Amino acid sequence: MDLFEYQGKQYFSQFDIPVSAGGVATTVDEAVAVAQKAGYPVVVKAQVQVGGRGKAGGIKLANDATEVRTHAGNILGMDIKGHVVKRIWVENASDIKAEYYASFTLDRAAKQHLLMLSVEGGVEIEEVAAKNPEAIIKLHINPVDGLSLTAAKKAVVDAKIPAEAQAGVAEMLIKLYRCFTEGDCDLAEINPLILKPTGEIHALDAKVSLDENAEFRHPEWAEFMATIELDAREKLAREYGLQYIGLDGTVGIIANGAGLAMSTLDVVNQVGGTAANFLDIGGGANADLMAHALEVINSDKNVKSIFINIFGGITRGEEVAKGIVEAMSRVDLRAPIVIRLDGTNAQEGREILANAGIPASKLTSKPTMLDAARAAVELAQK
Ligand code: GDP
Ligand code: MN
Numbered sequence: 001m002d003l004f005e006y007q008g009k010q011y012f013s014q015f016d017i018p019v020s021a022g023g024v025a026t027t028v029d030e031a032v033a034v035a036q037k038a039g040y041p042v043v044v045k046a047q048v049q050v051g052g053r054g055k056a057g058g059i060k061l062a063n064d065a066t067e068v069r070t071h072a073g074n075i076l077g078m079d080i081k082g083h084v085v086k087r088i089w090v091e092n093a094s095d096i097k098a099e100y101y102a103s104f105t106l107d108r109a110a111k112q113h114l115l116m117l118s119v120e121g122g123v124e125i126e127e128v129a130a131k132n133p134e135a136i137i138k139l140h141i142n143p144v145d146g147l148s149l150t151a152a153k154k155a156v157v158d159a160k161i162p163a164e165a166q167a168g169v170a171e172m173l174i175k176l177y178r179c180f181t182e183g184d185c186d187l188a189e190i191n192p193l194i195l196k197p198t199g200e201i202h203a204l205d206a207k208v209s210l211d212e213n214a215e216f217r218h219p220e221w222a223e224f225m226a227t228i229e230l231d232a233r234e235k236l237a238r239e240y241g242l243q244y245i246g247l248d249g250t251v252g253i254i255a256n257g258a259g260l261a262m263s264t265l266d267v268v269n270q271v272g273g274t275a276a277n278f279l280d281i282g283g284g285a286n287a288d289l290m291a292h293a294l295e296v297i298n299s300d301k302n303v304k305s306i307f308i309n310i311f312g313g314i315t316r317g318e319e320v321a322k323g324i325v326e327a328m329s330r331v332d333l334r335a336p337i338v339i340r341l342d343g344t345n346a347q348e349g350r351e352i353l354a355n356a357g358i359p360a361s362k363l364t365s366k367p368t369m370l371d372a373a374r375a376a377v378e379l380a381q382k
Contacts, residue, residue: 008206022091031072099192168201184214249274273377291327317349340372
């Protein structure tokens with residue numbers, strides 16, 4: 001789960017990482033009120049989950065209320081790489097002597113944490129990474145040992161952080177690493193991490209991605225979860241507790257097991273179609289679950305056909321079939337279903353479907369995954 005900058009900063013504060021005073025605003029008037037409180041000059045910052053806001057005109061300095069009005073007015077509603085700005089963060093502006101880059105991520109291949117640190121932080125970091133990669137130092141950290149202050153100090157020297165900032169940056173790395181580990185982040189990035197003329201080290205931006213698998217031990221994440229921007233389909237799926245991801249194709253997909261669901265997407269693609277979603281209904285396939293799954297897919301206006309792909313292992317074919325029949329009596333589907341039912345008790349299941357009195361225009365059964373995919377794609381292209 002990606003956080004907005006203001007949420008990332010809120011999270012940083014919990015780990016003692018210094019950030020600027022400010023507040024969130026959704027209107028120009030609110031922005032002025034927040035600016036008044038934060039103290040001028042302020043920076044007006046677009047809150048969208050995409051990088052390069054500064055270059056896109058989404059970060060502006062304002063010296064008084066008139067300037068806040070102008071910038072807030074321009075930035076609210078602005079489209080930054082397809083993300084429309086609905087919120088802005090207004091914070092007390094900082095004086096900058098130097099901009100550095102620091103991040104922690106998990107290097108899955110190395111099975112270690114990875115620190116990246118650079119003396120050349122700021123909006124050009126991608127450029128630095130492409131043209132001058134040795135300006136970004138990388139340090140692998142064994143998660144069992146963690147990051148020691150000695151190792152952090154060495155990294156700071158290796159990255160050629162100037163002497164006046166070394167102690168502060170090393171201390172900041174320790175705090176950011178604590179945020180990354182104890183805070184269960186997939187990513188904790190500060191760019192720019194600034195040196196102020198006063199010598200203080202300060203986080204001017206925050207990019208935090210939380211590991212949702214750790215949600216159970218972070219009740220405080222609830223407020224972050226509440227602001228996740230899901231589309232209507234995904235919201236409904238979440239309410240039902242379904243493993244659903246909305247896509248933009250025309251074939252609605254229901255499969256049991258994440259692996260089979262992904263293969264189903266591939267097969268639909270292979271025969272020239274496009275999937276409208278990923279949906280894994282897991283091991284059980286009772287009527288409630290099936291009805292919820294069909295309801296979510298039915299709420300997607302792009303869906304022209306529905307491909308149900310079930311391989312029964314523990315899940316039994318006749319249970320799935322009964323679930324579908326009952327679900328179809330509860331949900332008035334706009335699109336026809338093509339089903340491939342295989343595995344445990346598949347034959348019994350197919351018989352239930354065949355004898356349920358559902359017209360062939362609404363439900364067809366195909367013996368193989370490939371046949372079913374072809375039929376579903378054909379229906380979607382009609
Ligand atoms: P990004 O472009 O989305 O990464 O947004 P940032 O929050 O990193 O801001 C981009 C750039 O704006 C920074 O690298 C700074 O150079 C500048 N900036 C942001 N906040 C301030 C501030 O408080 N004072 C000054 N002087 N510049 C700022
Ligand atoms: Mn930034």
